[in-house]
Amino acid sequence: xxxxEAVIGLEVHVELATxxxxxxxxxxxxxxxxNRNVCPVCLGLPGSLPVLNEQVxxxxxxxxxxxxxxxxxxxxxxxxxxxxxxxxxxYQISQYDQPIMQRGWLEIETESGIRRIGITRIHMxxxxxxxxxxxxxxxxxxxxxxxxxNRAGVPLCEIVSEPDLxxxxxxxxxxxxxxxxxxTIAVTDGKMEEGSLRxxxxxxxxxxxxxxxGTRTELKNINSFRSVQRALEYEIERQRExxxxxxxxxxxxxxxSEERGVTxxxxxxxxxxxYRYFPEPDLPDLVVSPERIEQxxxxxxxxxxxxxxxxxxxxxxxxxxxxxxTDNLDLARYFDEAIAGSQNPKAIANWLMGDVTAHLxxxxxxxxxxxxxxxxxxxxxxxxxxxxxxxxxxxxxxGRMLETxxxxxxxxxxxxxxxxxxxxxxxxAVAEVLAAxxxxxxxxxxxxxxxxGFLVGQVMRATQGRAKPDAVNRLVEEALAxxxxxxx
Amino acid sequence: MSLTDLSAHxxxxxxxxREVSAVEAVQASLDRIAALEPSLGAFVTVTAEEAISEAxxxxxxxxxxxTLGPLAGVPMATKDNLxxxxxxxxxxxxxxxxxxxxxxxxxxxxxxxxxxxxxxKANLDEFAMGSSTENSAFHPTRNPWDPERVPGGSSGGxxxxxxxxxxxxxxxxxxxxxxxxxxxxxxxxxxxxxxxLVSRYGLVAFASSLDQVGPFATTVRDAALFLQVMAGPDPxxxxxxxxxxxxxxxxxxxxxxxxxxxxxxxxxxxxIAPDVQRAVLAAAETFRSLGAHVxxxxxxxxxxxxxxxxxxxxxxxxxxxxxxxxxxxTMRADADDLTGMYFRTRAAGFGPxxxxxxxxxxxxxxxxxxxxxxxxxQQVRTLIQRDxxxxxxxxxxxxxxxxxxxxxxxxxxxxxxxxxxxxDVATVLANLAGIPALSLPGGFDAKxxxxxxxxxxPALSEATLLRAGHAFEQATDFHRxxxxxxxxxx
Numbered sequence: 001x002x003x004x005e006a007v008i009g010l011e012v013h014v015e016l017a018t019x020x021x022x023x024x025x026x027x028x029x030x031x032x033x034x035n036r037n038v039c040p041v042c043l044g045l046p047g048s049l050p051v052l053n054e055q056v057x058x059x060x061x062x063x064x065x066x067x068x069x070x071x072x073x074x075x076x077x078x079x080x081x082x083x084x085x086x087x088x089x090x091y092q093i094s095q096y097d098q099p100i101m102q103r104g105w106l107e108i109e110t111e112s113g114i115r116r117i118g119i120t121r122i123h124m125x126x127x128x129x130x131x132x133x134x135x136x137x138x139x140x141x142x143x144x145x146x147x148x149x150n151r152a153g154v155p156l157c158e159i160v161s162e163p164d165l166x167x168x169x170x171x172x173x174x175x176x177x178x179x180x181x182x183x184t185i186a187v188t189d190g191k192m193e194e195g196s197l198r199x200x201x202x203x204x205x206x207x208x209x210x211x212x213x214g215t216r217t218e219l220k221n222i223n224s225f226r227s228v229q230r231a232l233e234y235e236i237e238r239q240r241e242x243x244x245x246x247x248x249x250x251x252x253x254x255x256x257s258e259e260r261g262v263t264x265x266x267x268x269x270x271x272x273x274x275y276r277y278f279p280e281p282d283l284p285d286l287v288v289s290p291e292r293i294e295q296x297x298x299x300x301x302x303x304x305x306x307x308x309x310x311x312x313x314x315x316x317x318x319x320x321x322x323x324x325x326t327d328n329l330d331l332a333r334y335f336d337e338a339i340a341g342s343q344n345p346k347a348i349a350n351w352l353m354g355d356v357t358a359h360l361x362x363x364x365x366x367x368x369x370x371x372x373x374x375x376x377x378x379x380x381x382x383x384x385x386x387x388x389x390x391x392x393x394x395x396x397x398x399g400r401m402l403e404t405x406x407x408x409x410x411x412x413x414x415x416x417x418x419x420x421x422x423x424x425x426x427x428x429a430v431a432e433v434l435a436a437x438x439x440x441x442x443x444x445x446x447x448x449x450x451x452x453g454f455l456v457g458q459v460m461r462a463t464q465g466r467a468k469p470d471a472v473n474r475l476v477e478e479a480l481a482x483x484x485x486x487x488x
Numbered sequence: 489m490s491l492t493d494l495s496a497h498x499x500x501x502x503x504x505x506r507e508v509s510a511v512e513a514v515q516a517s518l519d520r521i522a523a524l525e526p527s528l529g530a531f532v533t534v535t536a537e538e539a540i541s542e543a544x545x546x547x548x549x550x551x552x553x554x555t556l557g558p559l560a561g562v563p564m565a566t567k568d569n570l571x572x573x574x575x576x577x578x579x580x581x582x583x584x585x586x587x588x589x590x591x592x593x594x595x596x597x598x599x600x601x602x603x604x605x606x607x608x609k610a611n612l613d614e615f616a617m618g619s620s621t622e623n624s625a626f627h628p629t630r631n632p633w634d635p636e637r638v639p640g641g642s643s644g645g646x647x648x649x650x651x652x653x654x655x656x657x658x659x660x661x662x663x664x665x666x667x668x669x670x671x672x673x674x675x676x677x678x679x680x681x682x683x684x685l686v687s688r689y690g691l692v693a694f695a696s697s698l699d700q701v702g703p704f705a706t707t708v709r710d711a712a713l714f715l716q717v718m719a720g721p722d723p724x725x726x727x728x729x730x731x732x733x734x735x736x737x738x739x740x741x742x743x744x745x746x747x748x749x750x751x752x753x754x755x756x757x758x759x760i761a762p763d764v765q766r767a768v769l770a771a772a773e774t775f776r777s778l779g780a781h782v783x784x785x786x787x788x789x790x791x792x793x794x795x796x797x798x799x800x801x802x803x804x805x806x807x808x809x810x811x812x813x814x815x816x817x818t819m820r821a822d823a824d825d826l827t828g829m830y831f832r833t834r835a836a837g838f839g840p841x842x843x844x845x846x847x848x849x850x851x852x853x854x855x856x857x858x859x860x861x862x863x864x865x866q867q868v869r870t871l872i873q874r875d876x877x878x879x880x881x882x883x884x885x886x887x888x889x890x891x892x893x894x895x896x897x898x899x900x901x902x903x904x905x906x907x908x909x910x911x912d913v914a915t916v917l918a919n920l921a922g923i924p925a926l927s928l929p930g931g932f933d934a935k936x937x938x939x940x941x942x943x944x945x946p947a948l949s950e951a952t953l954l955r956a957g958h959a960f961e962q963a964t965d966f967h968r969x970x971x972x973x974x975x976x977x978x
Contacts, residue, residue: 043816045571045590048591049724049727050726051723083810089810090810190854214722277853278856281804282726282727365893404591
């Protein structure tokens with residue numbers, strides 16, 4: 001039996017977060033009553049003509065630059081002709097042989113190191129509408145079907161990767177990183193579950209070491225990072241079994257069933273359409289000046305790879321922290337604001353990734369809904385670092401901050417939680433504790449020094465945790481080292 | 489003299505001086521339509537009520553002292569492939585028989601805003617595909633000069649309506665000659681503007697890279713005034729030219745002393761009727777007498793015009809007409825499944841010529857044939873543009889016949905599509921090159937049928953074309969002759 005290697009390529013459709021549709025002024029957002037966000041243009045009514053939304057071009061160029069590609073100074077739109085009831089004009093306006101971007105790449109960080117994945121192209125196109133079937137899940141079995149054209153004309157970028165991916169995990173990492181980049185440059189909201197990011201996955205197997213590609217299948221209906229990986233794991237295994245039994249892979253489109261965890265054949269490529277592409281005569285060629293490309297390049301924010309690098313090398317975070325913070329743009333921005341002027345970014349990262357994230361998850365809140373400002377979090381860490389409160393007390397304070405959004409200084413004062421750094425006060429508490437626990441004191445003095453921890457704990461308890469821990473340690477140790485007082 | 493005998497600008501002057509009301513002008517037009525329509529069939533829909541109501545409104549505004557546009561109150565016909573809000577827009581097709589657009593074409597809106605009153609939707613070949621208006625799904629239109637003959641097409645309804653003086657003005661659309669060929673066959677003035685001069689928004693697309701909206705009129709001056717209202721940039725049409733429109737009437741009478749005119753050699757030989765050739769040569773003499781320099785010029789690639797045109801136009805049409813799929817526009821044939829519904833709806837909704845062109849165009853774009861047909865045709869198009877550029881480096885305008893012959897009989901060419909396509913041999917080149925071209929009355933053949941002269945100029949040379957046309961018109965009286973409509977009324 002030969003060892004097989006998977007060859008994976010992805011086509012990702014990204015819904016651009018423009019206010020209006022790609023060729024008309026209708027709102028591009030979801031959630032309206034069916035057929036409300038429509039006009040003669042996106043309905044494809046006779047005589048209507050498309051006018052390109054400049055924001056779409058801007059976003060496509062931004063994406064192209066962020067993905068390290070070459071922006072075409074001259075590109076054009078084409079018509080992709082096919083019949084379907086959700087396609088009001090009988091053709092989709094897309095880009096065929098002169099897309100806005102070609103030859104890009106994106107790096108992913110795998111366990112075995114950084115892998116550079118080629119990006120063949122990005123092109124702009126319009127989305128189709130939606131069919132609502134009555135009495136069945138699809139058109140064929142339904143008693144009737146309704147057409148909702150709210151989505152027709154919503155702008156999309158299709159991002160096509162080279163077949164450079166080799167494992168389901170790499171594919172997932174690629175989609176995650178791609179989403180990360182696109183959300184960072186603010187061209188999409190990146191909500192996979194709402195369809196803002198849709199993946200078509202191409203996969204084939206070949207004997208390890210071979211250079212020729214095997215017959216591929218295309219997987220559709222993949223709606224989460226996890227299902228990218230799961231669908232591929234299933235499909236690779238399925239293809240492997242077919243090949244090992246001496247079978248032949250059929251080139252076809254398969255749909256991923258999330259519930260059943262399997263891929264199911266939809267249609268074979270032999271029935272594939274001839275799309276009869278030709279240049280869209282209603283739109284002039286797109287000409288983008290090098291100056292404009294340069295200007296957009298300069299306007300791009302820090303991209304995830306650069307941010308991770310900065311967190312590691314400049315901020316001094318461990319790679320894991322850098323990755324976790326970067327994977328969530330809101331968190332990263334919050335973090336950047338919180339660490340401005342801070343001496344202890346690592347502590348801020350810990351609070352953010354720990355208590356703050358736990359609170360958000362438990363309360364099902366977004367970072368935007370968090371009452372605590374980045375500056376408040378920074379000041380909390382400063383209170384610890386300046387020995388005003390202990391770490392343990394800080395946990396209490398954070399709890400109240402997360403609930404109320406009040407300043408840490410005020411909470412510490414109000415709750416009387418200021419750290420006791422007056423050594424005479426701590427000494428008094430130490431003396432009381434030692435007096436109250438003569439047997440443990442004796443144990444210590446007989447050499448069982450482990451009991452010291454217990455005594456420190458008792459002092460902390462007596463001071464309600466407000467005593468500065470290192471001072472308590474030192475003072476307990478000093479007291480225990482004192483000569484044994486003579487008995488009465 | 490009846491109101492309908494007046495040219496648009498003569499009528500406009502009387503309206504302006506309030507010697508005639510808009511209601512009277514529109515009513516005169518409607519009366520003449522009522523009398524002649526049964527024998528001519530120039531309209532798909534007559535919008536009498538809407539027209540009278542608009543006219544009344546204009547009269548009220550004028551009475552209130554409002555300054556109206558120069559053509560305000562003048563009746564006109566609208567080709568039925570221009571979208572009109574609230575009035576069905578059929579393209580003379582069963583497919584759109586009940587389609588009422590919720591929007592106006594930009595041209596329709598501009599004309600309405602300028603106070604022109606549309607009295608109805610003019611007949612055409614289905615989806616503007618044809619050269620005789622026999623392809624209308626509803627009824628053919630007849631030529632006012634001889635009701636046994638076709639008015640040309642596809643804007644045959646518009647041309648016949650103007651020739652019969654039902655209206656002094658009509659809009660048309662021209663993809664390969666659909667304004668100029670019927671203008672020639674009906675003895676009126678027709679202009680196809682530079683591609684992009686007039687907005688295509690709301691013009692139901694036949695071949696998007698070739699389609700242009702333009703005017704029909706009885707005089708060149710009227711055509712100029714009418715075009716003035718239609719032309720200009722439109723943010724709704726990405727292919728419209730973003731430049732201010734010159735005042736065409738201002739230069740109309742400047743004469744053509746020193747103008748250089750080339751006669752196209754390839755259009756003065758085989759396939760062109762002798763009477764038509766004679767008319768062109770006579771026109772050349774007239775232009776010389778007016779001070780122009782006239783010489784022969786060659787357009788070598790013109791021989792490939794028809795072939796290139798029928799590939800580009802049908803390819804675009806196959807795509808443009810895909811939207812008529814039974815899902816929308818009320819025309820749907822029932823079937824057991826989606827594919828069946830598509831097949832049966834399109835089989836029932838489209839006429840034979842439309843189907844023929846959809847099939848030709850689909851074939852030309854098919855995988856494996858694209859390079860040999862569509863792409864090759866686009867290359868020929870580039871060659872034609874180069875030929876014109878070369879000709880226009882030596883000449884201001886080119887002169888030739890608009891059509892190879894005069895109006896033919898109904899049914900004469902319907903059995904032979906290729907023969908019909910050759911009616912466009914002189915006109916398609918201007919569409920392929922995107923340049924403006926004017927057809928104007930240039931004489932009559934032995935049977936008394938009108939002959940059209942074709943003047944072409946470089947992009948955006950409308951002012952020159954109109955000036956030359958006007959000079960010719962002043963020196964001749966072909967445009968003054970009207971058809972004897974007693975024959976039509978019989």
